[in-house]
Amino acid sequence: MAEPLSSEQAGQLAPLMKALADPVRLRLLSLVAAHADGEACVCDLNDAFDLSQPTISHHLKVLHEAGLLDRSKRGTWVYYRIKADVLAGVAGLLGGVGR
């Protein structure tokens, strides 16, 4: 019912959707979001999957480069934090398409 997405809008939204279009990444994102302060250590995330450490690292990189996760290194550990506003923006745009 709203205006159709412009070519540019679609071109900007698509990479975000692509980052979210993988079951492992969806779970990673929700695991980070579910952590008390919206922040999780990679060491915790690795154990939640039956996948190699490089694979998890790769997926985290994809989510980070898409702008969905913030990355901060503290000492030996790396923490990822969810960017809730970005995710909310995607959800909003998506919901807006259908209505």
Added chain:
Amino acid sequence: MAEPLSSEQAGQLAPLMKALADPVRLRLLSLVAAHADGEACVCDLNDAFDLSQPTISHHLKVLHEAGLLDRSKRGTWVYYRIKADVLAGVAGLLGGVGR
């Protein structure tokens, strides 16, 4: 903050996100949704892109098989209708992850 997605939830959500993770399909979906009755003829959609007819047909099939578009043939023409509830469900789940 909510519970993290289960492996099954992620496995069900991911194919929907995958279907939405393409700029052409995002525009197709929004074009269909923007049509007066939430329904659009393929003939209209073809002209909106600089892509071959088979390519558009392919993308519509992906959206249809993902459960995001309904398909109905009337005479020579085929009409696709948006399943707004499904799209809203996806947007809702996504928004729920971040909060």
Added chain:
DNA sequence: CACGGACATCGACGTATGTCAATATTGAGG
């Protein structure tokens, strides 16, 4: 400063994806 642990990067592999030209299918009309 050497070692060990946490995480990232690289290189390789099989598989999936987007695109097109060519062809098939379906239905309307003469």
Added chain:
DNA sequence: CCTCAATATTGACATACGTCGATGTCCGTG
């Protein structure tokens, strides 16, 4: 029936993706 227009399917191609093992980098600690 035969033909034409609208859409789908097929086959082929290049590229992108998910995964792993091996290796690199950074940092705290003895």
